[in-house]
Amino acid sequence: DADVTQTPRNRITKTGKRIMLECSQTKGHDRMYWYRQDPGLGLRLIYYSFDVKDINKGEISDGYSVSRQAQAKFSLSLESAIPNQTALYFCATRDGTNTEAFFGQGTRLTVV
Amino acid sequence: AQSVTQLGSHVSVSEGALVLLRCNYSSSVPPYLFWYVQYPNQGLQLLLKYTTGATLVKGINGFEAEFKKSETSFHLTKPSAHMSDAAEYFCAVSDWGNKLVFGAGTILRVKS
Numbered sequence: 355d356a357d358v359t360q361t362p363r364n365r366i367t368k369t370g371k372r373i374m375l376e377c378s379q380t381k382g383h384d385r386m387y388w389y390r391q392d393p394g395l396g397l398r399l400i401y402y403s404f405d406v407k408d409i410n411k412g413e414i415s416d417g418y419s420v421s422r423q424a425q426a427k428f429s430l431s432l433e434s435a436i437p438n439q440t441a442l443y444f445c446a447t448r449d450g451t452n453t454e455a456f457f458g459q460g461t462r463l464t465v466v
Numbered sequence: 467a468q469s470v471t472q473l474g475s476h477v478s479v480s481e482g483a484l485v486l487l488r489c490n491y492s493s494s495v496p497p498y499l500f501w502y503v504q505y506p507n508q509g510l511q512l513l514l515k516y517t518t519g520a521t522l523v524k525g526i527n528g529f530e531a532e533f534k535k536s537e538t539s540f541h542l543t544k545p546s547a548h549m550s551d552a553a554e555y556f557c558a559v560s561d562w563g564n565k566l567v568f569g570a571g572t573i574l575r576v577k578s
Binding site: 358385387389394395396397398399402404410412444446448451452454455457458459460 | 472475498500508509510511512515517518556558560561562564565566567568569570571
């Protein structure tokens with residue numbers, strides 16, 4: 355089993371719908387991150403969390419919200435999806451500021 | 467706030483030639499620096515990292531990078547490119563604030 359699991363892997367949704375992307379990890383890490391990847395823009399940070407009581411906005415948090423349900427689970431929600439949120443979304447975890455991040459396989463989201 | 471600039475969104479080299487992918491960073495404190503690789507339809511995999519100590523860092527698959535504080539650079543090199551090196555490469559920076567910020571990525575093409 356993968357250390358960082360994202361569900362669903364692919365999703366097509368309609369404009370205005372609410373959608374949740376889920377991430378779970380078995381690494382035992384405190385730090386969890388959500389990124390979106392767009393061609394030519396790299397990975398941009400949406401939200402990050404140091405523990406279940408600490409949630410921080412990244413550089414592109416508008417239109418998104420998150421929930422850290424447990425140390426191992428970090429969900430990303432789009433309250434009202436719009437087409438420019440079509441992207442590849444990655445969850446990542448790590449256990450320190452100088453340690454590597456471990457990534458999930460990504461969720462490809464299409465908003466039509 | 468930290469940031470990363472990767473010069474060249476696309477780099478093309480011949481098989482057997484030197485690979486050089488450029489990364490410059492901005493950070494108000496001594497940074498931790500990372501290079502990741504992404505193969506098509508996959509997540510990100512760590513190539514190498516610099517935290518402290520030796521400024522020349524060796525990674526997997528024959529890649530290495532040198533941290534140059536005076537130039538705020540962390541360029542990735544490989545003496546001889548293989549076809550299997552074709553992928554997208556991301557430079558990332560982290561500081562004591564726990565954020566992990568990525569560059570826009572460089573797509574490496576290897577010609578036979």
